Amino acid sequence: MSASPRKTDIGPPHYEQFLPPIIKKNYGKWLYHENPRPGVLVHVAESGDKLYSVRAGTPRILNVKTIRLFADLADKYCGGHLRFTSRNNVEFLLTDESKIDALIEELHDLGFPVGGTGNAISAIVHTQGWVHCHSAATDASGVVKSLMDELYPHFVNMDLPAKLRIAFACCLNMCGAVHCSDIAILGVHTRVPEIDHANLPKMCELPTLIASCPTGAIRPATVDGQQSIHIEEHLCMYCGNCFTVCPAVKINNAKTDGLSIWVGGKVSNARTEPKFSKLVIPFLPNNPPRWPETVEAVKHLVEVYAANARKYERMSEWVERIGWPRFFKLTGLPFTKYHIDDFTHAGETYKRSAQLKH
């Protein structure tokens, strides 16, 4: 153990010490940028200085050995300067344009593709899954890897009508940006949790547990003489929030957990306001190691979008132009009662007008 006195509440290191000299010099004085090729950005300062950023995809789960590799590359090409993006890509910050090709080649050889800029698919924002989380209905990294293997061409090219943001979350807690993504994959439970009545009283506080249920499905009950709970089956929509507050209410189910697909969310204010993602496929089976149904479904959505959307139309903007009925027709997806909202604001999602394409 360290001998120095225990430090606390120091906060993160000051960012300035990590900024490359060109940034310190031109901080707040950038004039414009260009995106000369996939994965490469050049920012031009008022001073005329040029900063080159080379963006590479990562699996987000990084071994320290890989981080050291990145550090080495940064030393070799960027005076030791690099950053990560809000979507978990790594960016190398160069001042010497001539080094870009070599860096890209080296990254490529190491297995880290350069791309994700402009009108492309960038890395999938995702969560822990079976690698670390207790309430995961499916694995996160496995689905993401399987998907990105297929969507790879759209990462290393800029061939889409607009940016296409994909997110993944392994349960309804939706860590990440699933609720506002162009395409989102969400792990879902589909059965009422099983209650471990023997352990429940020891492990959980009843009032908190009862309050946790969005639909009020949980009622206090005496089971085998012990205080426990009862779940009204018809009120339960499998959100798993009871499990979050009480591990004795077991939501995970090997047979019935699966995945759902959502489209048409966004967060930028560009053109249209931010929007939530909407359900388009209620359920796909959990099929490791490569989740072929899910991969196929997402790929298909990307293709239909790419073929039909106009330039600068995000997924949501395209769907809104053509309308949801045509979206379901074009994609061939079945429309079911599950697509129709039945939670608090359900009525607000009904079509309250006769404006229809017949």
Added chain:
Amino acid sequence: MSASPRKTDIGPPHYEQFLPPIIKKNYGKWLYHENPRPGVLVHVAESGDKLYSVRAGTPRILNVKTIRLFADLADKYCGGHLRFTSRNNVEFLLTDESKIDALIEELHDLGFPVGGTGNAISAIVHTQGWVHCHSAATDASGVVKSLMDELYPHFVNMDLPAKLRIAFACCLNMCGAVHCSDIAILGVHTRVPEIDHANLPKMCELPTLIASCPTGAIRPATVDGQQSIHIEEHLCMYCGNCFTVCPAVKINNAKTDGLSIWVGGKVSNARTEPKFSKLVIPFLPNNPPRWPETVEAVKHLVEVYAANARKYERMSEWVERIGWPRFFKLTGLPFTKYHIDDFTHAGETYKRSAQLKH
């Protein structure tokens, strides 16, 4: 009493017997229409026949003597044929163009203005008020008369950017179309009802009464040894629904009842989808016989709209183009916490984006 056997369930008379010959002949075969002057429509049939409709405003409360007057006019000018519109105007159906002027003059002399067609203000859809209803927070006909006296020029001319539909309702039951009108005036109660504990148990069913409250403000209580109710003041928003089901819960209040103003509803599907009206003035005093504050406020809204909206822009379409912040600026109306929704779907009305005009 009549001697013939009692007839029931005969329904309304068949409409065909009331249609003028020109309509019978050209039924479903109209080609187009024109609106040659305010209050006059001409419908041209495929056959070349022309039907002239002359529309006159009425107070809706009609004495049978006035209806007989209309009948006489119909005999004189229209072969006995007339109709009423969905907004309570009367329409005389002529085939002889040359009689139009005389009819209009006669109507005018009798005090019934001709107009309400095209981009005008038509008659105000309204309700009973103190003339007949028990839950009225204000009078209907009186406010409407006072208003139309001022808005008269917009009835007899077609000088607005688009149709402007005004509605009035005397309580939150909103009989009529107040919730979807370009401008709406709504009578409001603003205080918790007084309970007549002595009579309540005799007059009302407790479960129905308790269930009637949208916010669950009504609790059973024992008062002076009798079963009655208690109203949680902080939960009551004065809707008066309890009064509808139980006259012993008195909502009307001479001192604190008043009027509110709403704008930006519509029902047609033209251009934009149907929409609800939105609150713009939470409260104006009840000031019979001419409600000057209310008349002023509505007139002002009409003027600001007329001066600023573009051709074919209904009130709602204008406001949506300029945005609510600018609406409040242009009209000079104060924005208060009462304008912010706090009922079930409140969150859906918040501005969920940084798209703002600064």
Added chain:
Amino acid sequence: MSEKKRETPLLDELEKGPWPSFVRELKKSADTPVIQDLLGQLERSYEEHLGHWKHGGIVGVMGYGGGVIGRYSDLPEEFPHIAHFHTMRVNQPAGWFYTSDALRKICDIWEAHGSGITNMHGSTGDIILLGTTTDQLEPVFSKLTEIGFDLGGSGSDMRTPSACCGPARCEWACYDTLAAVYDFTQSYQDELHRPAFPYKYKLKFAGCPNDCVASVARADMSFIGTWKDDIQMDAEQVRQYAASGTVDIQKDVCERCPTRCMSWDGTNLTIDNSECVKCMHCINVMPKALRPGKERGCTVLIGAKAPIVGGALLSSVFVPFIEMEPPYSDLKELLEAIWDLWSEHGKNRERVGEFIQRVGLGNFLEQIGLEPVPEMIAHPRTNPYIFFGEELHEKQA
């Protein structure tokens, strides 16, 4: 009670001004004690800022539960002639078309047996006969039926259906609104007259998406005419509008089209009809040049209402497109299925729109046997709180 006229200084103010005066209408019968009392009580309301009506026991005509609204003065001593002052709702003829004769007959009955005051018409569409006493209800009723009229609805029944003038006087009617409203009214006389539902149920028929009866806002079931094929265009007339200068086709038409599916090159207007949402705007602007298509029918929407209790609702799409031909069997089957379900499971005073939201539109459709289609929604759900059914995994297996 004195026979001399009551003073009404406040109401008198409302005789002034250019708009026709309801006070003048009342005063046209100022010689009757009923109207004297009505004026007196109203003046009193104007002085006090307070209404003086109360509702009381249910009144009506024999064998009917609806059609009469019971009303009582809360100052019966002072205004004895309006101590009872019930309104009778008389089912209007479709499209509010009348002959002078028919009107006169109604007037005669109402002068003899009531206040002589009416509303032409009520917001639901009825002829409102405003104010009579309990003992006059039955006589009025029997005289009305003699001249071929009947009462409309009130209470928890089917309310008097209404319709726009439609094909009788409008070139845009996409179905026969008058035939439809008449047929539905006649088919459901029992439902109209004998309240047996959880709450009121209103039907309104509009011939096209302009919705001149405001059905989308005020009807539990809205029948809005529309079409499937291409807008009919007279290209020459389009050019005439352009030439006349009254319409700027690019700005007023193309740029106001919600889907921007029209283009204008100065000579020809092109419509991408597959993108048209049948909003009517372009047709409204150029009625001589454009008309709805030929393959016509209606969109049925469901669930509009005023705010009480759960908040106001607009109707929402229920059947995206259906032909409107008598005897309307498919629609009636649907309507009856809805009434059955709602009557069995609806709560007291729960409108069908509120009922649907409570049970979920998906479940509602399943119960009445209608397939869900994406036309019914503005967009699919955004929340992941999905009630998956048993069949989910059965299908998988």
Added chain:
Amino acid sequence: MSEKKRETPLLDELEKGPWPSFVRELKKSADTPVIQDLLGQLERSYEEHLGHWKHGGIVGVMGYGGGVIGRYSDLPEEFPHIAHFHTMRVNQPAGWFYTSDALRKICDIWEAHGSGITNMHGSTGDIILLGTTTDQLEPVFSKLTEIGFDLGGSGSDMRTPSACCGPARCEWACYDTLAAVYDFTQSYQDELHRPAFPYKYKLKFAGCPNDCVASVARADMSFIGTWKDDIQMDAEQVRQYAASGTVDIQKDVCERCPTRCMSWDGTNLTIDNSECVKCMHCINVMPKALRPGKERGCTVLIGAKAPIVGGALLSSVFVPFIEMEPPYSDLKELLEAIWDLWSEHGKNRERVGEFIQRVGLGNFLEQIGLEPVPEMIAHPRTNPYIFFGEELHEKQA
């Protein structure tokens, strides 16, 4: 437990394909028993379609309540090296800028005291050190603080704030996101490390309305840069874009502007800046020609969250425009007022967005002393259920 490598035929499938493989990342430490057990348990999950983690008692470093997520295998006998497998959340440097040296130091610590596996980064923005045992938490912490790093948030505290790269690498930053995120993080170390709120509270800083940290969807408080004055235009560059053929200014710019406040005559682009809603689109399309105005600041929005419990929320406007200058006193005062109110009246696990909806935005504003302005709403209320206050009639009187 055997020392020999576990078989992972299912996971091995995920080493194939062009996208970098997380399995390969794990296997880079295949020689450690921890990773052997992790791979083993994960393979088991892949076989069974079931996770094998459970949460248990709260673990952490001395004096902190946040920053560590306790995790336990539910198969500890089979996978003893991951019986405890807690993650540590390390507060990232603003904008995720690093030097290779700093990264190497973190790697060394984590290799010595943890699994050697990380997430760069977690969705909230932290460096995630993925998996260690309870006894290693304190050593990791003290070594981290030695190299200048500290833990981030977890539990019911202020969560680690994050920011886009802002003025460091972006020409559109309307305020200094890095300075702001650093300042707020340092100012609220106690709130970050010692959970005392009803639930989590996230802050995210985006330099412009593109919102590259998705703050509007994921932050209880979003600081989105914007401007007040006119868009800066280089007219010559506009013409260059037009000439180059890459941008069709009419179609791609003018017709995609949400307020259609731009017009292009083939030579000059005109912007009616009073109508511009600062959406960024035109600037995004022509970065060489257009730039945000000079009078800059930010819009503060409040209340975003994921669906649990009441449904997902997007942030909504709270302060339409405020300059972002240190020490940000006005904003901090507001933030503290919110925390006070919410801490006192918020329910357990009620996010501030849900709290606001429960108490009503109007009341909330009144409590924290902020004037309501129409910028906060998409539109005024449509329902008439208004809680009028006492002051209504006092004012009248």
